[in-house]
Amino acid sequence: MSDNSSIAQKTDTGTAKNDVPVAKAMPDAFIILFFVVLVAALATHFIPAGKFSLTTDAETNKTVLVADSYQVVDDYDGVPLFADSSSEQNGVGFFNFAFEGMVSGDKWGSAIGVMMFIIITGGAFGIVMETGAINNGVLALIARTQRLEQLFIPVLFILFSLGGAIFGMGEEAIAFCIVLMPLMLAIGYDSITTVLVTYVATQIGFAASWMNPFSVAIAQGIADVPLMSGMEFRLFVWLVLTTIGVVFTMRYAARVKANPELGANFSNDQRLRNSPGHDTCKGSSDFRLAESAFTYADTAILLTFFLSIFWVIWGVVAKGYYIPEIASQFFTMGIFVGIVAWLFKRLSVNQVAEAFKQGAKDLLPAAMIVGMAKGIVIILGGDQADQPSVLNTLLYSAAQLLGELPAMLSAVLMFVFQSVFNFFIASGSGQAALTMPLMAPLSDLVGVSRQVAVLAFQLGDGLTNLIIPTSAALIGCLGVARVDWLVWAKFIARFVLIVMSTAALFIVAAVAINYV
Numbered sequence: 001m002s003d004n005s006s007i008a009q010k011t012d013t014g015t016a017k018n019d020v021p022v023a024k025a026m027p028d029a030f031i032i033l034f035f036v037v038l039v040a041a042l043a044t045h046f047i048p049a050g051k052f053s054l055t056t057d058a059e060t061n062k063t064v065l066v067a068d069s070y071q072v073v074d075d076y077d078g079v080p081l082f083a084d085s086s087s088e089q090n091g092v093g094f095f096n097f098a099f100e101g102m103v104s105g106d107k108w109g110s111a112i113g114v115m116m117f118i119i120i121t122g123g124a125f126g127i128v129m130e131t132g133a134i135n136n137g138v139l140a141l142i143a144r145t146q147r148l149e150q151l152f153i154p155v156l157f158i159l160f161s162l163g164g165a166i167f168g169m170g171e172e173a174i175a176f177c178i179v180l181m182p183l184m185l186a187i188g189y190d191s192i193t194t195v196l197v198t199y200v201a202t203q204i205g206f207a208a209s210w211m212n213p214f215s216v217a218i219a220q221g222i223a224d225v226p227l228m229s230g231m232e233f234r235l236f237v238w239l240v241l242t243t244i245g246v247v248f249t250m251r252y253a254a255r256v257k258a259n260p261e262l263g264a265n266f267s268n269d270q271r272l273r274n275s276p277g278h279d280t281c282k283g284s285s286d287f288r289l290a291e292s293a294f295t296y297a298d299t300a301i302l303l304t305f306f307l308s309i310f311w312v313i314w315g316v317v318a319k320g321y322y323i324p325e326i327a328s329q330f331f332t333m334g335i336f337v338g339i340v341a342w343l344f345k346r347l348s349v350n351q352v353a354e355a356f357k358q359g360a361k362d363l364l365p366a367a368m369i370v371g372m373a374k375g376i377v378i379i380l381g382g383d384q385a386d387q388p389s390v391l392n393t394l395l396y397s398a399a400q401l402l403g404e405l406p407a408m409l410s411a412v413l414m415f416v417f418q419s420v421f422n423f424f425i426a427s428g429s430g431q432a433a434l435t436m437p438l439m440a441p442l443s444d445l446v447g448v449s450r451q452v453a454v455l456a457f458q459l460g461d462g463l464t465n466l467i468i469p470t471s472a473a474l475i476g477c478l479g480v481a482r483v484d485w486l487v488w489a490k491f492i493a494r495f496v497l498i499v500m501s502t503a504a505l506f507i508v509a510a511v512a513i514n515y516v
Contacts, residue, residue: 040379041094045078049388070396073388101375107324111374115367117327119360121213124334126359131341133301140294154246156197161242164205168214173199174476188257190269191481196249199477204245207462208238215428219457223440223450228316230451264491268482297344308333366429373433399445408511410446418460423468431461449516459503467496
């Protein structure tokens with residue numbers, strides 16, 4: 001899933017072990033986070049704290065900010081290195097940020113509730129992935145569609161896009177790049193097409209997801225927006241962006257098949273076709289993908305999985321389920337998938353437990369980032385508008401800057417901000433934890449709904465994953481496909497511009513229709 005850390009192994013010279021040049025290693029997200037907290041702590045000594053007055057809206061019965069009520073608090077001291085419960089900072093110091101951030105909140109939201117949601121849901125999906133049913137299902141579909149030229153690429157693209165939309169598929173695309181590369185080369189396509197139908201498709205789905213528990217749900221929880229609300233609009237965004245991706249991929253694939261020399265990575269593809277051990281890549285018309293081991297067990301597991309997904313959607317839409325209930329639903333899904341896998345002798349009981357632990361372990365860094373990122377907000381004084389906080393001053397200053405701009409332009413600038421920020425924090429949940437505490441109240445101040453702020457986050461976060469060299473999943477896919485990042489960046493830049501422009505138009509439309 002898209003929150004995992006580094007995939008491509010790098011040497012000190014910045015090249016992968018398969019000799020494919022890759023981008024220089026970026027600092028780990030935790031290192032970046034530490035220095036962000038350090039800057040935040042220093043800022044409390046130079047930026048005054050402020051607060052707003054609150055009132056209750058008579059029509060909606062919601063608490064809202066009083067216009068022009070911001071005031072500076074003079075007796076607010078900067079954050080010390082250490083603090084205790086008797087200090088003026090309410091027990092918060094610079095070196096307390098990690099613990100304070102992780103234990104803040106409750107089961108209904110940031111941070112402890114979101115952290116546990118990530119860990120439990122990650123464990124449940126770990127069981128699903130360990131059964132191999134999703135892999136076998138994809139391979140079976142490939143085997144059945146590879147000779148249907150008009151369906152092969154669109155079916156694969158849509159399938160991987162759904163994977164990104166439903167459960168945040170990202171790093172898993174690397175394995176499918178390995179599987180699909182020989183097939184793509186054999187039937188006349190190329191390595192670029194392989195990356196398009198796998199990784200690019202997952203990120204289109206990830207960016208326009210209506211229910212991804214590792215980005216949309218977390219961002220909505222932090223922004224205090226009902227989980228999985230606004231699904232209809234997001235489904236339409238997903239449909240449009242996926243269609244653009246399918247058309248772009250089909251046009252490129254058709255051009256390469258008609259004239260292979262037009263391929264963006266032609267020289268590397270030719271070397272791969274002619275290298276020892278790659279005879280199946282030379283374009284034989286008799287090439288057949290090995291039959292996948294798709295069985296009744298896979299059918300039963302996938303049926304259980306998709307029924308569970310529909311159950312989650314029903315719970316959110318019909319019953320208003322929130323983080324605790326949805327986490328329990330995903331946990332139940334993991335249990336029943338595990339039972340089905342055990343009944344069909346796919347996994348032993350202990351293997352089910354190990355898969356759950358491994359899935360939770362894989363998502364533990366993402367959960368920790370959510371908690372530690374909450375520490376930034378606490379260091380700045382907290383997110384209560386009526387309490388002294390440097391964050392309130394930053395919000396007021398940003399609102400003054402954006403307040404003179406039309407709401408639509410303000411929303412687009414939020415999208416631009418999230419897109420740029422994703423270069424530094426490519427983790428979806430990590431970026432949500434870092435930016436949504438700022439973007440959500442800022443949207444209130446500039447007259448944009450919080451749902452639009454979440455939309456700007458997910459589109460900016462997901463779409464830039466298509467090109468940024470700090471995405472471990474992208475670098476991993478390019479590595480196994482033997483595509484240099486600079487070659488990829490030159491090729492994909494036009495497509496990124498197209499989908500980013502389309503996303504900006506959707507954000508403008510969301511503001512126009514008062515998307516909530």
